[in-house]
Amino acid sequence: MAQKDSGVLAQAVQAVEANPYEMFKTQVRLAGKKLGLSPDLLAIIETPERVLEVAIPVRMDDGHIEVFTGYRVQHSSVRGPCKGGIRYHPAVTVDEVKALAGWMTLKCAVVDIPFGGGKGGIVCDPTKLSEGELERLTRRYTAMILPLIGPNRDIPAPDVNTTAKIMNWFMDTATALRGEPMYAIVTGKDVAVGGARGRREATGRGVMIVTQEVLARLGKRVEGIRVAVQGFGNVGSVAALLLHQSGAKVVGVADISGGLYNPNGLNIPELLEYVEHSPKRLIAGYSAPGVSAIPAEEVLTLDVDVLVPAALEGQITERNAGQIKAKIIVEGANGPTTPEADVILEERGRIVVPDILANAGGVVVSYFEWVQNLQYFYWDETETNVKLAQIMRRAFNDVWTLAQEKRVSLRIAAQILALSRVAEAIRLRGIFP
């Protein structure tokens, strides 16, 4: 008996390890409690509609066959076809994909686009694959999940370690296998093969739009406000540029190579030009009058009005949340604020525009890409940007209004709003049979 009990404590401690799908369900239950949703309804919302696991045999360059594991999870199609990216990463698990698919359902609901949530992934290390192996992996994965996906069922998109080129292969494979053009089966493609103009800038543009909106609610204008941006990739650099063009002073930026600070405002177009020509597209080495190099983490605690964390998750923690001076934090990245930091920021009266809303510009323009593919009618970038602004402003207003009514944070309001939209759709459609 004693031998049988040995190791139980260690196993119990191990069981406490956070599981992404459990965390998703916890968020849904809490928001559901605030909405007064029934346990039956919550059980539907918590559980993905379909979970597909596929084996993907790939002939490697040296001739041997390697079998990879892939997943596609369709969390909810109650508001429209499932929508969500595909990631290639060694740490992909089915519970992670289930959680991410659930969060996509909520994200699409917050911005009120007619999609449910989905997500996919392949357990692989793409850095160790040749381009040929990567292409064969993508094409076989497409073939394996093709019975479940389609323009009116489930529309994948790029995610971690997947690119426009991979989406092009995905579309091409689906087209070949179905024998008809399948542009609308995937978004995030290159413009020449059905991609949307303005897609690359969409998330950063969305960040800029919600920043304008939150400032307007506080009776402020963008002109002259001081901004710090962490991350200078697709999201951070675009947000920095658009805020700079709107008259904001972007006084600090950072990426993995370090931080830059100029109390009078950085010349963002010039910095972008520098990054464009630097070998690794990093900001390190940039110099200009008045600009000083600072440690990357210091950008989070600069004396600014608005902080845009647009790099990785978990950057604002209980260790630095108490030092953040910005009154407004706009989450350009997914999950940059830990739950503990969220408590500290709320106690300190900071306004956090949550990721589910702030960085939804990307999925909104994915929606536009899908619409254009279905219609074979392509918009210019201005039209995309105008429509993106309409949707983001409306979504921000919905979340802001609900937060005021219920006296909750924007994060809680966004979750409640999303869940209420999903729940309403389930109620209206009823349960089959």
Add this chain to the structure above:
Amino acid sequence: MIDTPSLLLGPKVQGLFARALAEVQRKGFSAEGELVRALRVGNPWAHSLLRYALAQELCTYLGRICPGIRKVYVYGSTVENRAGPASDVDLILWVQKKSGALESLLWQVDTLLLRGYRALTGFSSPKSLFDLHIVDDEEVAQGKGYGSVINSLWTAPVPLQLRERKSLESQAFT
């Protein structure tokens, strides 16, 4: 890699759970097999000790990150040494001002601890480990809702130790 910082809670809550187990072992169940058996047969002393230790560790954890917490009280079966496998831990958190972020954090921590509790005891109940009530200054001052329980002679909630924030700032919380 994973788009949720809530996963970063895992190691911290694992530490919290491990320290609670160590405390229970220190207080009377030094042998692992003895503790596991006592919990699995529903020994009230073991269950009460475990719940009290978890409540204390939760309190310490919250004291470190939430300057707005005034006191944390535990009451009911845990302090009366009559907790069973399905008992939850009755807690009252007295805060300056209620916060949705705090409530959300507590739900997430509870979810994680419950996984450990189930693995340890083999029981599938309770549905949540903590029955947690957050009260603010106004509710305590006016004796509203659970604010009235704090000063109740009948319930007699026991205040847990909220460690000094400063003394904990330099400690790694793993």
